[in-house]
Amino acid sequence: MISRFQSVGTKLFLIFFISIVTFVLTVGLVSYNISKNTISSQVSKASLQTVVQASEKLDFMFRDFETISSQIQTNTELMDQMWKLLYFEVDQDERVAIHRKILSSMNLLLHSNPNAEGIYLLNEKGSFGTSNQKIPTQFMEQDWYKKTIEGGGKFFWLAPRERGYLGLGKENTQLFAVAQVLKNSLNETVGVLLIEFDANLLSETLDKVKLESGNVLIRESSGQVVASTDPSFTDQVASLKLDEAEGQFSIKANGMEALVVYKVSDVTNWSLIGFIPKQFLYAEANYIFRITVLCAISAALLAVVIGYLIVRRVGRPLIQIRDLMQTGAKGNLTVKSDHRSKDEIGQLGNSFNEMIEKITSLISDTSVLAGKVLHTANEIVSGSDKTSTSAKEIAMATESIASGAGTLAEEAMRSNEITQNTQLQLLSVAESNSEISASASEVMLISNEGIHHMSNLMTDTYTAEDTLRTMADKMGRLQESTGSIEKIIQVMEQINNQTNILSLNAAIEASRVGAAGKGFMVVAQEMRSLASQSRESIQVVSGIIHAIQEEITGTVSSFLESRQIYSAQVNAVKEANAIFQSVHDSMEHVISKLGDSTLLIQQLKESQTALGESIGNVSAVSQQASAVSEEVASQSSEQLKISRELVGLSTQLKQLSDALKESLSKFKISE
Incomplete structure (x- = not known):
């Protein structure tokens, strides 16, 4: 006895059903992958362009901050007064007058740039700045000070730190700074100029960078994060290796794929990095995938209905002819097929009747x-x-x-x-x-x-x-x-x-x-x-x-x-x-x-x-x-x-x- 799964009708039904469902799924999945890759490519280009433009705006702001140091550097009268106050013996009245004039110039520069939080001139012989607090002398042992001295006039940008690099800022306030060696007209070192800024300025700038459900951060070349819109992504991005001035690549962190776009600043050498989870990029492509699944289900239901009709139209006549053959195999040669259609099944019935007649004669x-x-x-x-x-x-x-x-x-x-x-x-x-x-x-x-x-x-x-x-x-x-x-x-x-x-x-x-x-x-x-x-x-x-x-x-x-x-x-x-x-x-x-x-x-x-x-x-x-x-x-x-x-x-x-x-x-x- 032939099982139901071995019958011709069942095989025809399975072939038709599998062919339709496979075709619909193949077309849908191919469309899904093409759309996903296209969306990823377009978003990558747009995100990189956004990051590049934001980095250029930050560089413009950083150059504006560096002009404060340039203004002090080009003010020869102010530089000579600083040099005289630090390296020459003057009477007390004159010292007080020079000190007031220097502080007045610094406060004027500080008030002319609302983003600056403090301006300081640091020297081993003496330091002064816009803060009313006494400037500590521990800065001479810190690495940033030594690197600035060794740089010989080069700008050094320093990542945000609690209360700044001299500890004179407000409580719970993050300050970032720029440091440079100042020299007088005789090219003699006057001291290190330290200008501190509120770190919220960086956060506000990053908040204005619009990415597709992504996060943006600024990172030093050493890997330390300067500012970020979402601190949860700090660990994933801190160890990234950036070989070029700008670019894009994909990473996988915490079981999630993400697109990374970046631009290295020409001023600070800091990197502006955009981190975009790909699950948000593929949201529209997922809609195509859901449509594909619905089409596959509909095609499967349609295949079931059409397959049933095929089984009814083809399978039953074949079963009748099979029963007649089994009867003839038992010795009864008087059986005949009454299927008279003009298709292949009707021809099969006629051939069966001719075979029975010839066997009887034989x-x-x-x-x-x-x-x-x-x-x-x-x-x-x-x-x-x-x-x-x-x-x-x-x-x-x-x-x-x-x-x-x-x-x-x-x-x-x-x-x-x-x-x-x-x-x-x-x-x-x-x-x-x-x-x-x-x-x-x-x-x-x-x-x-x-x-x-x-x-x-x-x-x-x-x-x-x-x-x-x-x-x-x-x-x-x-x-x-x-x-x-x-x-x-x-x-x-x-x-x-x-x-x-x-x-x-x-x-x-x-x-x-x-x-x-x-x-x-x-x-x-x-x-x-x-x-x-x-x-x-x-x-x-x-x-x-x-x-x-x-x-x-x-x-x-x-x-x-x-x-x-x-x-x-x-x-x-x-x-x-x-x-x-x-x-x-x-x-x-x-x-x-x-x-x-x-x-x-x-x-x-x-x-x-x-x-x-x-x-x-x-x-x-x-x-x-x-x-x-x-x-x-x-x-x-x-x-x-x-x-x-x-x-x-x-x-x-x-x-x-x-x-x-x-x-x-x-x-x-x-x-």
């Missing part, structure tokens, strides 16, 4: 066919029994064939394994033969290289032998030359001896002649000295020649010995060359034999391969025969199994035919 035809199927099932049961008997006989014969083919296949596989092992051994022998052939080729290459090197060595040996023979001849001639040099030295020694004797005879003859032979005596002495030097040089050369001759003799002897050794080495080289040639010839013979062996092994390998292929073919044929036999046996068993299943299926078909006839008898196809 059941009649099926009843006839069921009888024929029952007869055919009986014939199939008889044929299946015969097929099962034939399949048993075929299976037994096939099993015998498969057994013989399997034995043949096993023998062929065993022969194939032996052939493969033999082939592997031949491959191993062929690989070994190839390795030996490669080694022999390497040896042959090495022997060729050795023969080449031995040939070069013998050529070099013959060349060296010719060189040694030439050197031996040159050594003999050199030895003969040293003998000739020795003979020449002997001749030179004889000449030297004769020269020495000649010089001695010349000296004797010169001594006989006397004075006339003194010159000849000198020549004889020089010749004797030259003969002595020649004898010494000949002896040295003779010793050197004798040493060279001994060295040459030893060299010739050593050379002859090495020549014998070198001859033996030449013979050894010739023998080694003969050995390399013999190895080369032997390797050529071995390589030739290995080539013949490799050829025979290759032929044997091809024969083994052909034998293995033949055995493999026999094995394959045997395996195929065995596989075919097994497949035939399997098919025979399968056929036997199928025959048995066919018998069972034929029996089931007979039973199903009976059941079908019984089921068809339940349908009512005529009145």
Whole structure:
């Protein structure tokens, strides 16, 4: 049974209802948000303009207050009198007169500006002002006084304080002030001028600033609130950070959103801040929201009425057709739909009637066919029994064939394994033969290289032998030359001896002649000295020649010995060359034999391969025969199994035919 919430009518009703309500709410909420943003933007601009104008008015007022200080500063007579009274010794009468004149000027300025509450000149040497009370000296320890002194002529605006900054004001009176250093015409500091004003002036000015249900306050740069129209907003605004000269932004404080607009004063550096709760800004937008809610409720009621009509128009005919289908499902095929409209529901009723008619015809035809199927099932049961008997006989014969083919296949596989092992051994022998052939080729290459090197060595040996023979001849001639040099030295020694004797005879003859032979005596002495030097040089050369001759003799002897050794080495080289040639010839013979062996092994390998292929073919044929036999046996068993299943299926078909006839008898196809 379908629940009410699952019916088509209910679904149509919910779709229509949700669509209308969603559309109305979407349009209303979009309009509400657009109007809210527009109002917020317009109010923000207007509020910022109002705050800017109010700040400019305050700056004009503050500049007017600063002119009081300028008037005193430009009054040189008054400044000189103050300077004289503070820093010079004057008699009492003159002091009193100057003091009265100063106070008179200050009172005149005070009365000319009704907003001023007091004017004071503060100095460590003395202070005076418009108040009748004595000015305390504690001001020198206060921060505002020190900052004013350090400012050097700059105006310092001071936030309201109870009874003012000197404590000379009235009870329960808030006074704000401006302070400035005064200097005379010589640019010498006279003192600090302090002018105090009633703080109610600021409150009255703020009350004139009209914002949309908002609050306005003045704040110092340090965060201290100077004046406010509503003290409850002081804590929220005191900590705000203002980065520009003017601007606007939104904040959230105490669970409430608010718009903040501000303007920083160019004179006092105080900030005029407007604080507007957004709930007042959105009052008109909330009216749009309430209208949207009312429209949504009206649309919901209208959707309920229209949805009811849709359910009545669509849901009920569908329920009637559903009931007819359930009746037909129980076996009563005589039911018909009487809905005759031309819409989709009427077409559905006509289609239902056509379906019932076709089902009735189908059941009649099926009843006839069921009888024929029952007869055919009986014939199939008889044929299946015969097929099962034939399949048993075929299976037994096939099993015998498969057994013989399997034995043949096993023998062929065993022969194939032996052939493969033999082939592997031949491959191993062929690989070994190839390795030996490669080694022999390497040896042959090495022997060729050795023969080449031995040939070069013998050529070099013959060349060296010719060189040694030439050197031996040159050594003999050199030895003969040293003998000739020795003979020449002997001749030179004889000449030297004769020269020495000649010089001695010349000296004797010169001594006989006397004075006339003194010159000849000198020549004889020089010749004797030259003969002595020649004898010494000949002896040295003779010793050197004798040493060279001994060295040459030893060299010739050593050379002859090495020549014998070198001859033996030449013979050894010739023998080694003969050995390399013999190895080369032997390797050529071995390589030739290995080539013949490799050829025979290759032929044997091809024969083994052909034998293995033949055995493999026999094995394959045997395996195929065995596989075919097994497949035939399997098919025979399968056929036997199928025959048995066919018998069972034929029996089931007979039973199903009976059941079908019984089921068809339940349908009512005529009145």
